[in-house]
Amino acid sequence: MCRVLVPVGYGLNCDDETIYAFKMVGADVKKIFLKDLIKDPQRLDDYQILAMIGGFSYGDHIAAGKVLANIYKYEIGETIQRFISDGKLIFGECNGFQALVKAGILPGLNGDYHTQCATLTYNDSGVFEDRWVKLKINPKSNCVFTKNIEELYLPVRHGEGKFIVEKKAVLEKLKEKNLIVLQYADMETLKPTMKYPQNPNGSIGSIAGICDCTGRVFGKMPHATAYLSPYNHPSWTRLKVEGSLPKEGGGVQIFRNAVEYVKNNLT
Amino acid sequence: MVYRIEVGFKPNIVDSSGERTKTDIYNFLGIKVDQVRTRRVYTLDIELNLEELEKVKRELFVDPVIEEVSSRLPSFNWYIEVGYKPGVTDNVGKTARKAIQELLKRRFKESEKVYTSIQYLIKSAKLSFIEIEKIGKELLSNEIIESLTILSYREVLEKGLNIPIPIVIGKQESRVKEYDLRVSDEELTQISRKGVLALTLDEMKIIKNYFYDKEITEQRREKGLSRNPTDVELETLAQTWSEHCKHKIFNALIHYRDGETEEEIDSLFQTYIRKFTEEIMEDVPWLISIFVDNAGVIKLNDTLNIVAKVETHNAPSAIEPYGGAMTGIVGINRDPLGTGIGAKLMFNVFTYCFGSPFYKSENSTQFLHPRRIREGVHRGIIDGGNQSGIPLVIGREIFDKRFGEAKPLVYCGTFGIMPKEINGYPSHIKTINPGDLIVMVGGRIGKDGIHGATFSSEELHRGSPVQAVQIGDPITQKMMSEFILEARDLGMYRCITDNGAGGLASSIGEMARYSGGCEIELENAPLKYQGLHPWEILLSEAQERMTLAVDHTQIEQFLELAKKRDVGATILGKFTDSGKFHVKYNDKTVGYLDMKFLHEGVPKKRLRAVWKKPIHEEPKFDEAIDLTIILEEMLARLNICSIEKKLRQYDHEVKGLSIIKLLVGKEEDVPSDATVCLVEYGSIEGIIFANGLNPHYSDVDTYHMAASAIDEGVRRVIAVGGKLPSEKIPFAALDNFCWPDPEQSEKTPDGCYKLAQLVRANKALYDYSKAFMLPFISGKDSMKCDSVIDGKKVSIPPSLLITVIAKMEDIRKAVTMDVKKIGDIVYIVGETFNELGGSEYYKLIGEKMKGVGYVGNNVPIVDAEKAKEIYRSMSEATDRCLVHSIHTPTKGGLGVALAKSAFAGGYGLNVSLSKVPYSGARRNDVVLFSESNSRFVVTVPMNMKEEFELVMRGNICTEVGIVIDEQRLKIRGLDGGYIINSDINRLKEVWKRTLEDV
Known part of the structure; x- marks a missing residue:
């Protein structure tokens, strides 16, 4: 059985849909109050997937995901390192992704999972925005979550989602190693774009999500958990008329991939 | 020791907040500046050693990729710093303090705090002090809650910054004062x-x-x-008896007279609002808890109930829009949370009424500029809602000059769900046993919001107390509400209610009715700072607090769980059956009131209402030669144009339950008629949310205003595929009255008329709730929406918001308003009359002809019997999946509705007005822009034509045109020639432009 742990509390808020997403594809999912995890980080060892969900941890005060990042870095840092080296999976969405990057866990270049080399900052628009975006998936990426997916249509819901790197070399490396998993893309051509609003925040390299070299630690801004039913699509009534309404929500495959990976490799 | 940490972006990083401020300075104030750089300032009033200080700077306050700490200021001409005043909630400061403790692994003294502020470094050589002061006062700060420092470059250079920290100095001794009432x-x-x-x-x-x-x-x-x-x-009596809490006007004995009749009305609430609900209570199985608790409760299915509440937060939002609106939304969240034994918060809604953001006037109004109020209110509810993880499902704005001058309206609501039974008991029932402990949960108490209840029952004036405004803390509240639901499911408490207006006095006072009394020990209350008098502790409206009744056998587990979840919980006494509201402070009785007197002692008001139908000038003008231009002008009007820019800033879909979203269509950017959400994952059962609001019709007759609002709510539900209320279909309404003062007095010489307006709206509310079988389940009123400008009283137009929720049995059959396929047939359902009274079109014509909108007299009326037949047939059509799109015309009538359906779908239309079912003078403009109720624009695929027509038989429903393979809206007039022929992209652009950058 694939076991997923979802830390909650302190303003995190996508717990319901994340739990449902993993349950849909057959995982056994448990919530844990963040403070309980800090008190006893070893509880993580019983699980194969850590789901870092969206929300406003600590109100996003100081900077989005910053205080949470410090917790992952200092309070449970060692357990996280062990979790990764044990071949397990980390899934970060929105606030979870911000925390992963600010804790230095992503992109984890050269096996260094505690030095921050990128960040997610204020959208160029200056405001929080909820809008659906087209995402191109890097076919060369070894990300286990996006296997067999070519493109996605998902909502972003954030005010601080602009991906920036510390120096050019980081971006080069991300490209070279195929760590850029998701890119904001043009609706029609599916080419990565810098144009607003298709690129909703001004992220460099149109980056919407990245993974580490193992492909097992994955974070992204758009919410796969917001598209678990075909009827979550913002214009499903049009797809229905066109006869192209899918059987399941476009986000589900991401969770299925993760659970399949665990079943095939970790149990 | 005080340390100041200033954090700015590295020079090569775009400072988007600075850029935005620069744009705002120009947009709001018309002042051009060269550059604005912003820096965040954290002032630590904490004992730290240097090593610790460095660690905190490096690891917490700075993002090493883009930011740096520096006390060296980048070049500037003017320095502005905005911080909070003492005692104002500083959420970032609170989090920073907590994060530093965790980072340094030690605990600070209570007095050791972190304060935050923002620096604006403005470059512009030519700026005068008057201009910079304007920027500081009118844009960057609000003197009610914030402190402002403005320094020139020279001053900073010569004297440094020296900005004091906002420590609360609570030196006063707490005391109890007596009032001798044996006076004149x-x-x-x-x-x-x-x-x-x-x-x-x-x-x-x-x-x-x-x-x-x-x-x-x-x-x-x-x-x-x-x-x-x-x-x-x-103070306890004043707040319990306030209009806000006791609804004295709605319970008054009213003598009503119009031209024909005269009658005595004993309580508008009992006679009209509640009446139909009581009549139908026995006939439908889904009315669960109505008008008795903090929110209404109806049944969704055999296991779940829906909890619904909508409120207003007008007065605080007028004074401090951000804080006022935020406490509005987090405050309304606590109502469902405090209903029954507590509901899970699921969906938020808002409707705002503002003055024009482009308002220009020589008169000094009482308030901030409407544009600033609008901006602040949006930001407050965006932050409050998004941070609470509750999606927005209705968002609307209405504009009228009077909402800028008399009072802005901020309606916000929250819907929750709760299992029908929890631990074997019905969840909507409240009980308390004598001996149960009074427990307050959540945040601490300060002087925040004291007199909120009495204040909102008063006309606003410049000297209104500053404490009336608070800032919410959504994260503290979210943690509290998660804890409460956990404790609820574990059966750890017996009863719960929220602390809103009136604070503990109100929450404990209300709860004590269940047991028959209480004994409060105020000295136990957790305070934000010292120096509060007992009455202030009792009345404080500090946010994020709930009051619970906990059995003494469970108190230990309860407090332990609270501690584990990082939520404050304090015992404040016990519930009794003494019949007394007994308040003690340090073992001394400081208040001792009969429960009966407290709750029932307030005298009934006697009021007079006199109705005389106003006669407005009926505009006489010729139809414009080019109606395309008029249509564009209509689409660009504030009450019709797109508010997408703002809507996008609200999270529409956290929880992943949204089915028909706020914005729909090909480009997902046109508002849907109503929204649909699931409440359970994987289910096909949903809830439809919609509302109706037409304050402009009140200028003619509030009876038809109310009727139209109810019809609008109902037909929006029908438009997305809903069904009329029935035994099987739960479908209920909520009323929110915002009214000018309707009590005749020297200050209000037209009080009798305003009260008659209120009576008439209530009459319609009863008549149409009965006609549509639509029970009201919850409501709220705000009765003093007036102000004084230059000695003259100004009032809002009476505004009744009707919010409706309906069950949708199968969300897969939902319909949206955008046309979807070339070749589909366009139908108009329902009849159009010459009903331009109070319309947007008359306003436009008046503004063009004489600078002020016309009102006219033919306000839209509602023929409920015909409407019901139409709605029944439409529901059958959607149930049988016969239609591709439905859009119900509201403001701007058919012309606007056709344009929106077309550009939302990305296809053109070719329609003919001569086919539109219409009775009245032969004028194209009347057919296009009349706002008659109960109509739909429907598109039907060719192969469903026959079946659709069969289903609609007996109703007014005619084929008027077709969806075309051309991006144009083509409308033939009554004489057969094209009167409108316009690119739909152009129409959309015009519709989008008005508020795009505002």
Whole structure:
């Protein structure tokens, strides 16, 4: 059985849909109050997937995901390192992704999972925005979550989602190693774009999500958990008329991939 | 030791907040500046060693990729710093303090705090001090809650910054004051006014009689109290008897007279609002808990109930839009949370009424500029809602000059769900046993919001108390609500209610009715800072607090769980059956009131209402030669144009339950008629949310205003595929009245008329709730929406918001308003009349002809019987999946509706007005822009034509055109020639432009 742990509390808020997403594809999912995890980080060892969900941890005060990042870095840092080296999976969405990057866990270049080399900052628009975006998936990426997916249509819901790197070399490396998993893309051509609003925040390299070299630690801004039913699509009534309404929500495959990976490799 | 940490972006990083401020300075104030750089300032009033300080800077406050700490200022001409005033909630400061503790692994003293502020470094050589002061005061700060420092480059250079930190200095000794009420009537009135008690002379006299009664005096003497009421008692009575809490106008005895009839109405609430609900209560199985709790409860299915509440937060939002609106939304969240034994918060809604953001006037209004109010209100509810993880499902704005001058309206609501039974007990029932402990959960108490209840029952004036405004803390509240649901499911408490207006006085006072009394120990209350008087602790409206009744056998587990979840919980006494509202402070009785007097002592008002139908000038003008231009002007109007820019800033879909979203269509950017959400994952059962609001019709007749609002709510539900209420289909409404003061007085010489307007709206509310079988389940009123400008009273147009929720049995059959396929047939359902009274079109014509909108007289009426037939047939059509799109015309009538359906779908239309079912003078403009109720624009695929027509038989429903393979809206006039022929992309652009950058 694939076991997923979802830390909650302190303003995190996508717990319901994340739990449902993993349950849909057959995982056994448990919530844990963040403070309980800090008190006893070893509880993580019983699980194969850590789901870092969206929300406003600590109100996003100081900077989005910053205080949470410090917790992952200092309070449970060692357990996280062990979790990764044990071949397990980390899934970060929105606030979870911000925390992963600010804790230095992503992109984890050269096996260094505690030095921050990128960040997610204020959208160029200056405001929080909820809008659906087209995402191109890097076919060369070894990300286990996006296997067999070519493109996605998902909502972003954030005010601080602009991906920036510390120096050019980081971006080069991300490209070279195929760590850029998701890119904001043009609706029609599916080419990565810098144009607003298709690129909703001004992220460099149109980056919407990245993974580490193992492909097992994955974070992204758009919410796969917001598209678990075909009827979550913002214009499903049009797809229905066109006869192209899918059987399941476009986000589900991401969770299925993760659970399949665990079943095939970790149990 | 005080350390200042200033964090700015590295020079090569775009400072988007600075850029935005620069744009805002130009957009709001018309002042051009060269550059704005912003820096965040954290002032740490904490004992730290240097190593610790460095660690905190490096690891917490700076993002090493883009930011740096530096006390060296980048070049500037003017320095502005905005921080909070003492005692104002500083959420970032609170989090920073907590994060530093965790980072350094040690705990700080209570007095050791972190304060935050923002620096604006403005470059612009030519800026005058007057201009910079304007920027500081009118854009960057609000003096009510924030402190502002403005320094020139030279001043900074010569004197440094020296900005003091906002420590609360609470030196005053807490005391209990007595009031001698054995004084003249005039002095009684003075006592009420001076104390912002908002008690009338009649009420003061009744209070006086109570306290000097022999028996009462004797009882109080036994508790160590004198004959005079204490401030604790008088304040408690004032808040419990306030209009805000007791709805004295809605419960008044009203003598109503119009041209034909005369009648006595004993309580508008009982006679109209509640009446139909009571009539239908036995006939439908889904009315669960109505008008008795903090929110209404109806049944969704065999296992779940829906909890619904909509409120207003007008007065605080007018004064401090951000904080006022945020407390509005987090405050309304606590109503469902405090209903029954607590509901899970699921969906938020808002509707705002503002003055034009482009308002220009020589008159000095009471408030901030409408544009700034709008901006602040949006930001407050965006932050409050998004941070709470609750999606927005309705968002609308209405504009009228009077909402800018008299009072803005901020309606916000929250819907929750709760299991029908929890641990074997019905979840909507409240009980308390004598002996149960009073437990307050959540944040601490400060002077925040004292007098909120009495204040909102008063006309606004410049001297309104500053404490009336608070800032919410959504994260603390979210943690509290998660804890409460956990404790609820574990059966750890018996009863719960929220702390809103009136604070503990209100929450404990209300709860004590279940057991028959209470004994409060105020000294136990957790305070934000020292120096609060007992009455202030009792009345404080500090946010994020709930009051619970906990059995003494469970108190230990309860407090332990609270501690584990990082939520404050304090025992504040116990519930009793003594019949007394007993308040103690340090073992001394400071308040001792009869429960019966507290809750039932308020005298009934007697009011007079006189209705005389107003006669407005009926505009006489010729139809414009080019109606395409008129259509574009209509689409660009504030009440019709797109508010997408703002809507996108609200999270629409956290929880992943949204089915028909706020924005729909090909480009997902046109508002849907109503929204649909699931409440359970994987289910096909949903809830439809919609509302109706037409304050402009009140200028003609509030009866038809209310009728139209109800019809609008109902037909929006039908438009997305809903069905009329029935035994099987739960479908209920909520009322929110915002009204000018309707009590005749020297200040309000037209009070009798305004009250008659209120009576008429209530009459319609009953008539149409009965006609549509639509029970009201919850409501709220805000009755003093007036202000004074240059000595002249200004009032809002009476505004009744009708919010509706309906069950949708199968969300897969939902329909949206955008046309979807070339070749589909366009139908108009329902009849169009010459009903331009109060319309957007008359306003436009008036503004063009004489600078001020026309009102006219033919306000839209509702023929409920015909409407119901139409709605039934439409539901059958959607149930049988016969239609591709439905859009119901509202403001701007058919012309606007056709344009929106077309550009939302990305296809053109070719329609003919001569086919539109219409009775009235032969004028194209009337057919296009009349706002008649109960109509739909429907598109039907060719192969469903016959079946659709069969289903609609007996109703007014005609084929008027077709969806075309051309991006144009083509409308033939009554004479057959094209009167509108326009690119739909152009129409969309015009519709989008008005508020795109505002």
